[in-house]
Amino acid sequence: MTRGRLLWPLIALVALIVLNVAVEPSFVELRLQDGHLFGSMIDILRNGAPTLLIAVGMTLVIATRGIDLSVGAVAAIAGAIACTYISGGGDAVTAVLLALSVCILLGLWNGFLVSVLGIQPIIATLVLMTAGRGGAMLLTEGQIVTVKDPLYRQIGSGFLLLPIAILISLAVLAAVALITRRTALGMLIEAVGINPKAGELAGVRSRTIVWTVYVFAGLCAGVAGLMISSNVNAADANSAGLWIEMDAILAVVIGGTSLAGGRYSLAGTMLGALVIQTLTTTVYTIGVPTDVTLVFKAVVVIVVCLLQSPRTARMLRARRKTAVSTPRSQEVAAG
Amino acid sequence: MSTLALSSARLPQRFLPVVATFAVFVVTFGAGSVRYENFASGQVVANLFVDNSFLIVLAVGMTFVILTGGIDLSVGAVAALSTMIAAATLNAGWPPLLSIITVLGSGATLGLLMGLVIHHFEVQPFIVTLAGMFLARGLCFLISVESVSITEPSFREFAAGAITLPGDITLTYSVVIALAVVLAALYVLHLTRFGRTVYAVGGSESSARLMGLATSRAKVGVYVVSGFCSALGGLLFSLYMLSGYGLHAVGMELDVIAAVVIGGTLLAGGTGYVVGSVVGVLVLGTVQSLISFEGTLSSWWTKIVIGVLLLAFIILQRLIVRRQT
Numbered sequence: 001m002t003r004g005r006l007l008w009p010l011i012a013l014v015a016l017i018v019l020n021v022a023v024e025p026s027f028v029e030l031r032l033q034d035g036h037l038f039g040s041m042i043d044i045l046r047n048g049a050p051t052l053l054i055a056v057g058m059t060l061v062i063a064t065r066g067i068d069l070s071v072g073a074v075a076a077i078a079g080a081i082a083c084t085y086i087s088g089g090g091d092a093v094t095a096v097l098l099a100l101s102v103c104i105l106l107g108l109w110n111g112f113l114v115s116v117l118g119i120q121p122i123i124a125t126l127v128l129m130t131a132g133r134g135g136a137m138l139l140t141e142g143q144i145v146t147v148k149d150p151l152y153r154q155i156g157s158g159f160l161l162l163p164i165a166i167l168i169s170l171a172v173l174a175a176v177a178l179i180t181r182r183t184a185l186g187m188l189i190e191a192v193g194i195n196p197k198a199g200e201l202a203g204v205r206s207r208t209i210v211w212t213v214y215v216f217a218g219l220c221a222g223v224a225g226l227m228i229s230s231n232v233n234a235a236d237a238n239s240a241g242l243w244i245e246m247d248a249i250l251a252v253v254i255g256g257t258s259l260a261g262g263r264y265s266l267a268g269t270m271l272g273a274l275v276i277q278t279l280t281t282t283v284y285t286i287g288v289p290t291d292v293t294l295v296f297k298a299v300v301v302i303v304v305c306l307l308q309s310p311r312t313a314r315m316l317r318a319r320r321k322t323a324v325s326t327p328r329s330q331e332v333a334a335g
Numbered sequence: 336m337s338t339l340a341l342s343s344a345r346l347p348q349r350f351l352p353v354v355a356t357f358a359v360f361v362v363t364f365g366a367g368s369v370r371y372e373n374f375a376s377g378q379v380v381a382n383l384f385v386d387n388s389f390l391i392v393l394a395v396g397m398t399f400v401i402l403t404g405g406i407d408l409s410v411g412a413v414a415a416l417s418t419m420i421a422a423a424t425l426n427a428g429w430p431p432l433l434s435i436i437t438v439l440g441s442g443a444t445l446g447l448l449m450g451l452v453i454h455h456f457e458v459q460p461f462i463v464t465l466a467g468m469f470l471a472r473g474l475c476f477l478i479s480v481e482s483v484s485i486t487e488p489s490f491r492e493f494a495a496g497a498i499t500l501p502g503d504i505t506l507t508y509s510v511v512i513a514l515a516v517v518l519a520a521l522y523v524l525h526l527t528r529f530g531r532t533v534y535a536v537g538g539s540e541s542s543a544r545l546m547g548l549a550t551s552r553a554k555v556g557v558y559v560v561s562g563f564c565s566a567l568g569g570l571l572f573s574l575y576m577l578s579g580y581g582l583h584a585v586g587m588e589l590d591v592i593a594a595v596v597i598g599g600t601l602l603a604g605g606t607g608y609v610v611g612s613v614v615g616v617l618v619l620g621t622v623q624s625l626i627s628f629e630g631t632l633s634s635w636w637t638k639i640v641i642g643v644l645l646l647a648f649i650i651l652q653r654l655i656v657r658r659q660t
Contacts, residue, residue, distance in 0.1 A: 138639070299470075
């Protein structure tokens with residue numbers, strides 16, 4: 001069943017890559033230079049690293065039937081804190097730790113609103129989305145804070161054969177996959193997403209789990225924010241991470257995780273993030289103005305949602321029933 | 336807080352959030368008039384309407400959607416698309432009336448499409464309107480990536496026109512249009528079958544359906560209303576800016592949602608008043624004026640204050656809902 005869900009994003013990804021190769025044959029070329037891999041595919045991976053990281057956090061949040069709209073603002077805050085601290089003469093390690101602690105606090109705040117006060121996740125995180133960017137602007141005093149710190153630079157543009165940014169994202173993805181799939185945690189998260197009350201009755205600590213996923217999402221957003229600001233050696237509170245929450249949600253949805261919660265796929269999220277980043281790059285390659293990418297993204301969201309919608313599932317099921325008599329278990333899986 | 340306690344003794348509880356919003360408006364405006372000499376003038380109040388007429392129209396549309404328990408994230412983008420369509424068609428030499436009809440028609444159509452997908456495919460409103468937002472912004476840039484200024488003379492004349500009230504207070508025509516929209520919304524919500532169905536769907540969709548109400552028409556209809564209001568708001572915005580641009584009204588959906596929530600409409604649906612949303616817009620406008628009067632404060636404080644107000648009202652809503660259940 002999971003394999004079936006991954007099929008469509010995989011086909012989309014391959015189609016996009018084929019399209020790119022058709023327009024620009026050097027697209028798939030990789031070359032090794034000074035121990036670093038270069039090429040368009042590597043660029044896609046590197047530029048997609050922050051989105052992937054945020055999407056991993058978002059996957060868990062969405063699995064609990066929540067949503068976190070504040071990740072872009074949190075990313076901007078992380079960059080603003082780190083760069084302001086470094087430009088004030090601080091060292092990179094302390095700057096990173098400081099920024100990440102604040103992000104954890106912001107995650108705690110979101111989690112508190114959702115899990116303790118019981119506010120709708122869209123609205124609870126909307127507060128930080130609105131106010132957070134304002135806070136980041138105050139920190140940087142409305143300026144773009146530039147930094148020159150070789151160590152800090154490594155996070156976003158360093159190489160260890162592959163870009164360090166993508167290594168961080170993949171490491172987090174692997175760690176989350178291990179922790180949630182090798183222990184019962186993943187199942188507990190899904191139980192909360194399906195029905196928090198039933199989960200609670202079955203002995204699942206819904207509140208703690210919900211709270212934790214928001215903290216984790218905040219932390220992921222923080223690291224992504226550091227990557228973004230380190231990549232350009234500057235904190236731009238106004239545009240850093242702008243719309244990234246939308247890209248992350250899109251990646252999760254393309255990857256087959258239902259927005260209704262209760263089921264998630266980390267592999268799907270990774271594919272989704274790659275599809276989005278490749279789509280963005282494709283639009284550049286074809287020579288369409290950058291901002292028009294939004295139209296393509298909109299079409300992708302609509303198509304994916306229609307494919308996933310209950311009505312489509314019912315229609316498919318009805319057709320399958322009349323065509324071949326499928327075993328019952330498969331029918332349930334399709335729904 | 337004392338105003339709150341007093342009013343709850345006399346007023347039905349459903350008016351409580353609106354009364355609380357009005358109290359916040361009076362307190363913020365009062366604070367301004369104590370602190371700054373020229374704050375409590377008729378023109379400052381009039382400017383609240385002049386500078387926020389488009390926001391009022393958008394908030395009216397959003398109130399319909401939130402009353403059914405939905406949400407529309409596309410409003411800012413649709414407004415931007417409207418400024419773009421208006422600018423492009425006017426500069427292409429279309430008569431203003433035809434251009435205006437095109438803008439309003441495309442806004443309503445986009446709303447209709449989103450409503451149909453939300454209702455018939457049972458996709459969450461949040462994600463559908465998010466796609467609508469991407470689509471509308473992308474279409475703006477498809478028309479032009481640059482800002483297009485509007486040069487059509489009669490349109491400019493209408494934009495510059497002013498109505499003088501006694502006491503030398505000037506208002507623009509946009510304010511009149513915005514107030515007309517508010518009156519129309521009041522009529523539709525409280526005196527028509529559609530309006531009552533909107534409230535019923537927000538209260539409990541299944542009960543409304545069992546009662547034989549036209550729930551699907553109401554659920555799709557609110558997105559048409561919101562799309563239409565976004566387009567009209569966009570037109571007013573293009574009168575205000577005299578240009579069309581794909582980056583107009585970025586993040587405005589959040590301001591609009593904040594205004595509606597601060598105005599006392601419950602996000603769960605079923606409870607709320609258009610008048611509350613208008614007062615919500617006035618509160619946001621007053622916060623903005625206060626910060627610009629202060630002069631030394633960064634305009635980013637506006638965002639933070641709006642966030643804090645939003646939070647305060649959400650928590651207030653939680654308390655009210657909890658007491659009711």
